[in-house]
Amino acid sequence: MSAEVLRLENAQKSFGSVRALKRASFSLHEGEVVALLGDNGAGKSTLIKSISGVHPLDSGQIYVRGAPATIRSARDAIELGIETIHQDTSLAPDLSIARNLFLGREPVKLSFLGVFAPLDRAELRRAASALLRRVGIAKKLDADAPVRTLSGGERQSIAISRAMQFAAKLIILDEPTNNLGLEETHSVLRFIKEMREAGHCVLFITHNIHHVFAVADRIIVMRRGEVTAEFVVADADLLSVESAITGADVATLMREGKSH
Numbered sequence: 685m686s687a688e689v690l691r692l693e694n695a696q697k698s699f700g701s702v703r704a705l706k707r708a709s710f711s712l713h714e715g716e717v718v719a720l721l722g723d724n725g726a727g728k729s730t731l732i733k734s735i736s737g738v739h740p741l742d743s744g745q746i747y748v749r750g751a752p753a754t755i756r757s758a759r760d761a762i763e764l765g766i767e768t769i770h771q772d773t774s775l776a777p778d779l780s781i782a783r784n785l786f787l788g789r790e791p792v793k794l795s796f797l798g799v800f801a802p803l804d805r806a807e808l809r810r811a812a813s814a815l816l817r818r819v820g821i822a823k824k825l826d827a828d829a830p831v832r833t834l835s836g837g838e839r840q841s842i843a844i845s846r847a848m849q850f851a852a853k854l855i856i857l858d859e860p861t862n863n864l865g866l867e868e869t870h871s872v873l874r875f876i877k878e879m880r881e882a883g884h885c886v887l888f889i890t891h892n893i894h895h896v897f898a899v900a901d902r903i904i905v906m907r908r909g910e911v912t913a914e915f916v917v918a919d920a921d922l923l924s925v926e927s928a929i930t931g932a933d934v935a936t937l938m939r940e941g942k943s944h
């Protein structure tokens with residue numbers, strides 16, 4: 685198997701009396717797409733928020749490329765090469781597409797006195813246009829348009845482009861195809877495959893099992909705050925995965941005709 689990008693051991697996280705994560709453990713490797721599945725409330729979002737620095741763990745250990753890592757802020761995660769696209773997308777609706785693509789990391793031009801470091805607008809536009817061309821939406825989108833004028837799918841594409849731009853080792857997507865149209869969904873799935881081809885590791889959360897079978901190499905299933913099952917997609921069947929997610933046995937699922 686290729687090099688380990690991230691490993692989580694015995695992750696625990698509570699919100700008051702709610703134990704969102706209990707002893708969750710898993711590992712991720714270079715060049716693989718991993719689907720994180722589980723019912724609502726299973727702890728999927730909490731798990732990725734702990735890796736991305738939104739909700740630091742109460743206890744447990746994160747290893748990044750084999751070395752123990754402390755992730756207590758979004759900046760910590762980004763510095764370790766982890767880019768996350770949250771469910772509630774983290775774009776600034778009133779800023780332009782170009783600004784959003786480089787939010788917090790805009791190219792700067794050193795002024796004569798070196799006092800001001802204003803945004804290098806020309807460079808920003810150029811880089812944004814190049815990036816939009818690369819993700820195949822340049823024809824439709826103007827880098828100067830504010831993000832609030834975009835559809836859900838276009839926003840998702842911008843967020844993904846941003847992650848690609850910074851060549852993160854690990855890209856995490858929380859329900860990236862939620863509320864997207866068919867064409868937009870396909871474009872997101874295509875991005876995920878492209879990122880794998882470029883050697884990134886992609887971890888994505890979804891409720892659409894067909895998307896999992898379309899792009900994922902591996903499946904991690906969570907139930908009640910723990911990682912309870914893992915599958916290699918090539919060897920997995922739909923009913924076994926559904927059974928792992930819901931806790932119902934395969935025979936019951938077959939009787940109920942839930943195999944879509």
Ligand SMILES: Nc1ncnc2c1ncn2[C@@H]1O[C@H](COP(=O)(O)OP(=O)(O)O)[C@@H](O)[C@H]1O
Binds near residue numbers: 702722728730
């Ligand atoms: N910020 C929070 N404050 C309080 N409880 C939370 C918070 N985030 C998540 N939880 C709780 O933690 C549990 C796991 O939630 P979550 O990680 O969002 O699950 P999933 O993404 O699998 O649906 C749920 O019971 C949820 O209500």
Ligand SMILES: [Mg+2]
Binds near residue numbers: 728729730771
């Ligand atoms: Mg969630």
